[in-house]
Amino acid sequence: MDVMEFSRYIFAALLITAGILHFISPKFYLKIMPAYLPAPGLLVVLSGIAEIICGFLLLFSKTQTVGAYLTIALLIAVFPANIEMSRKYYVQKRKGFWFTVLRLPLQILLIWWAFKCIK
Secondary structure (H helix, E strand, O other): OOHHHHHHHHHHHHHHHHHHHHHHOHHHHHHHOOOOOOOHHHHHHHHHHHHHHHHHHHHOOOOHHHHHHHHHHHHHHHHHHHHHHHHHHHHOOOOOHHHHHHHHHHHHHHHHHHHHOOO
């Protein structure tokens, strides 16, 4: 197994774990959901399912490219929730605000990582 294949498995595991967390701790995700989006509970469930699907697609070489493109789309789609989380932390003067700000560029790194999974 080469480094890129191992990296892909790690990424898949992270996505699957993150997706499962949507069902274990939905309140966390509901708190960061932008208010302008309809049906926040449904969106939390759907985004969790999408993360799990993306992770499983990355696990197999025949589906890794589709999984990578879907992961990129998903990361772009959930970016407004990450911005909303930072905004809420700032407004509420909550501890961890700077962590939420530093998390924003992480999305770019994750998109790059997904891009590296394209065959």
